[in-house]
Amino acid sequence: MADTAVKAGGGSAGAGISSTADPSARARAHRRAARRNTGSALLFLSPWIIGFCVFTAWPLIYSAYLSLTDYDVINDPEFVGFENYAQLFQDPKVLLALQNTAFFTFIQVPLYVIVSLALALLLQRAGRSAGFFRTIFFLPKMTPPVAIGILFLLLFNGQNGLINTVLGWFGINGPAWTTDPAWVKPGLIMMSLWTVGASVIILLAALQNVPEELYESARIDGAGFWRQSFSITIPMISPALFFIIVVNTIAGLQTFDEAYTAFFGSGNTTYSNDAALFYVIYLFQQAFEFLNMGYASAMAWLLFGVIMIVTAIQLIVSRRLVYYEGETPR
Amino acid sequence: MTQIVPPRPAEPDDAKPQPAEALVAPPRAATPGEDRIGTGAGARRKPGRGRRIFVVIALALLAVIFAYPFIWLVSASFKPRGEVFDNALIPKTFTLDNYVQVWAEAPVGLWLINTLIVTVLAATTVTITSAMVAWGFSYFRFRGRSALFALVLASMMLPGAVTMIPTFLIWNAMGFVGTLVPMWAQNLFASAFYVFLLRQFMLGLPRDLFDAARVDGATQWGVFWRIALPLTRPALAVVLVFEVQAVWTDLMRALIYLRDSSTFTIPRGLKSMVDAFGFGGEWHWEIIVTASVIATIPMIIVFFVGQKQIIQGVATSGMKG
Numbered sequence: 001m002a003d004t005a006v007k008a009g010g011g012s013a014g015a016g017i018s019s020t021a022d023p024s025a026r027a028r029a030h031r032r033a034a035r036r037n038t039g040s041a042l043l044f045l046s047p048w049i050i051g052f053c054v055f056t057a058w059p060l061i062y063s064a065y066l067s068l069t070d071y072d073v074i075n076d077p078e079f080v081g082f083e084n085y086a087q088l089f090q091d092p093k094v095l096l097a098l099q100n101t102a103f104f105t106f107i108q109v110p111l112y113v114i115v116s117l118a119l120a121l122l123l124q125r126a127g128r129s130a131g132f133f134r135t136i137f138f139l140p141k142m143t144p145p146v147a148i149g150i151l152f153l154l155l156f157n158g159q160n161g162l163i164n165t166v167l168g169w170f171g172i173n174g175p176a177w178t179t180d181p182a183w184v185k186p187g188l189i190m191m192s193l194w195t196v197g198a199s200v201i202i203l204l205a206a207l208q209n210v211p212e213e214l215y216e217s218a219r220i221d222g223a224g225f226w227r228q229s230f231s232i233t234i235p236m237i238s239p240a241l242f243f244i245i246v247v248n249t250i251a252g253l254q255t256f257d258e259a260y261t262a263f264f265g266s267g268n269t270t271y272s273n274d275a276a277l278f279y280v281i282y283l284f285q286q287a288f289e290f291l292n293m294g295y296a297s298a299m300a301w302l303l304f305g306v307i308m309i310v311t312a313i314q315l316i317v318s319r320r321l322v323y324y325e326g327e328t329p330r
Numbered sequence: 331m332t333q334i335v336p337p338r339p340a341e342p343d344d345a346k347p348q349p350a351e352a353l354v355a356p357p358r359a360a361t362p363g364e365d366r367i368g369t370g371a372g373a374r375r376k377p378g379r380g381r382r383i384f385v386v387i388a389l390a391l392l393a394v395i396f397a398y399p400f401i402w403l404v405s406a407s408f409k410p411r412g413e414v415f416d417n418a419l420i421p422k423t424f425t426l427d428n429y430v431q432v433w434a435e436a437p438v439g440l441w442l443i444n445t446l447i448v449t450v451l452a453a454t455t456v457t458i459t460s461a462m463v464a465w466g467f468s469y470f471r472f473r474g475r476s477a478l479f480a481l482v483l484a485s486m487m488l489p490g491a492v493t494m495i496p497t498f499l500i501w502n503a504m505g506f507v508g509t510l511v512p513m514w515a516q517n518l519f520a521s522a523f524y525v526f527l528l529r530q531f532m533l534g535l536p537r538d539l540f541d542a543a544r545v546d547g548a549t550q551w552g553v554f555w556r557i558a559l560p561l562t563r564p565a566l567a568v569v570l571v572f573e574v575q576a577v578w579t580d581l582m583r584a585l586i587y588l589r590d591s592s593t594f595t596i597p598r599g600l601k602s603m604v605d606a607f608g609f610g611g612e613w614h615w616e617i618i619v620t621a622s623v624i625a626t627i628p629m630i631i632v633f634f635v636g637q638k639q640i641i642q643g644v645a646t647s648g649m650k651g
Binding site: 037038040041042043044045047048050051052054055056058059060062063066073119122123125126127129133134135136137138139140142143144145146147149150151153154155157159160161162165194198201202204205250254256257260261262265266280283284287288293296297299300301303304307311 | 381382385386388389390392393396397398399400402403406414415416417459462463465466467469470471472473475478481482485487488489490491492493494495496497498499500502516518519520522525550554575578579581582585586596597600601604605608609610615618619622625626629630632633637640641644645646
């Protein structure tokens with residue numbers, strides 16, 4: 001738009017003064033330089049542009065199309081309209097998978113936030129030893145999720161797992177975490193808390209950015225620990241808390257690796273693994289084990305819809321609760 | 331305050347609290363050195379010695395809980411088959427047999443090599459291409475730039491499950507299913523999260539430097555490759571380490587694309603061991619446990635080598651996935 005303005009200006013100047021078209025020429029040179037610049041910019045952007053078209057845009061469109069078909073990879077897709085979507089709502093396994101996933105996510109995320117906040121608050125007060133402890137808390141995040149799934153099977157083993165052995169010291173007869181359908185998800189949630197490390201680091205960084213003056217003036221006003229926490233700490237770190245909640249909710253709704261390792265695959269037919277059937281596991285089975293690519297695509301779009309709605313709700317709620325610096329408090 | 335204190339050997343762990351401390355005037359007239367050593371991050375609240383001890387004891391207990399699964403795993407890998415589940419901290423019968431056996435029970439060595447190939451290719455390509463794209467977005471001004479960048483951010487939010495099936499069909503049509511190619515080749519096309527991360531960093535670089543290089547006759551590519559990239563090194567290291575971790579531990583992609591045991595990466599291989607030797611199979615948990623240790627050790631090494639980058643990267647922009 002700026003270019004057009006310059007061009008128009010240059011043109012009228014040339015016509016009015018009848019001198020050589022100097023400004024117009026400069027504008028043209030400028031435009032040429034800008035275009036050359038755009039050319040190089042596009043060259044630098046080309047990996048992403050190609051990747052976006054091939055691995056994002058096209059798959060999105062094609063997945064939407066596939067969701068309206070029956071497709072088993074071998075035969076051509078057969079158009080069936082919205083049948084897959086209709087079937088989604090009659091498939092008891094979809095309902096089960098949604099329930100399992102909702103249970104996992106909406107219990108795990110709050111626990112995740114509480115544990116990571118507690119650890120971050122402790123680390124903040126730990127002085128010089130904080131670095132050492134932070135390393136210990138972060139290391140599980142480096143562990144391959146498959147190994148975490150294996151650890152779950154072993155540590156939570158009902159008969160002789162470490163967890164039940166320790167519970168036994170306190171006279172508690174621990175449940176069969178890996179086989180009792182009622183205890184599979186609580187066990188997986190507990191295991192998942194092992195990898196809070198990244199959230200701890202995010203919250204610790206946020207805590208360290210809270211200006212000390214705020215606490216000083218609060219102390220002068222006689223505010224105690226809890227008052228300070230709820231009136232200063234929590235509001236000041238609320239963007240980080242919000243980030244952790246959103247990211248972990250999205251991750252929780254797509255949980256796969258640990259539960260799949262522990263309960264699914266060729267060697268695990270003996271399990272009553274319905275309790276661990278999370279949504280993406282069922283989607284994966286439909287797509288790559290039963291080769292119902294059309295149905296699995298419809299499942300993917302349902303998941304996409306659920307994630308969008310949940311995230312949107314979180315965003316709306318956050319407008320009231322999250323404080324961003326520079327904003328005037330309401 | 332920072333100047334008065336003699337510089338201590340660089341400890342990344344202590345680097346964080348210092349700026350915050352330096353901003354605030356020292357509350358008491360203590361000698362600066364003493365103040366620094368005695369307090370630290372915890373200076374924010376009443377620096378009561380009793381409370382500090384309580385905090386450290388609580389952290390130590392929690393650290394034992396967090397470290398114990400590792401310790402348990404390593405300990406179990408030195409136990410004979412019958413003792414894997416005995417929960418003893420020190421193996422009653424110490425044996426190295428598992429570390430000899432594991433290579434014969436499954437092609438773990440091959441899996442490690444496959445994973446190494448995929449990890450190196452994936453991490454280097456995604457780092458370079460994401461840097462290129464980030465440079466395109468941070469240095470150049472062109473029409474539609476913000477709209478295009480909004481698209482990058484939007485694509486970051488897209489759940490992988492939606493594109494998973496058509497992506498598989500692309501690789502299937504190209505005949506690459508069953509090979510290692512789909513495990514890394516998408517990284518030739520940059521990654522939205524890393525573009526975002528690198529762009530943030532590049533926006534902070536001094537623009538005059540690049541304009542001056544242009545005036546001196548450097549090509550656009552030359553400015554990027556020889557001037558911008560070296561300056562971006564800290565952020566590139568973050569991307570590299572993040573991607574190494576993500577690829578080394580990736581199970582889903584391996585389950586989709588790898589068919590033959592000889593092409594497995596280590597997570598896929600471990601999963602096949604659980605299937606073969608686990609509760610549904612032959613109950614050779616000592617082998618599974620040993621392979622798990624072998625799969626995890628490289629990531630522990632990566633963490634200690636790239637600790638600074640990982641902590642900084644996570645603190646400023648979260649972690650992918």
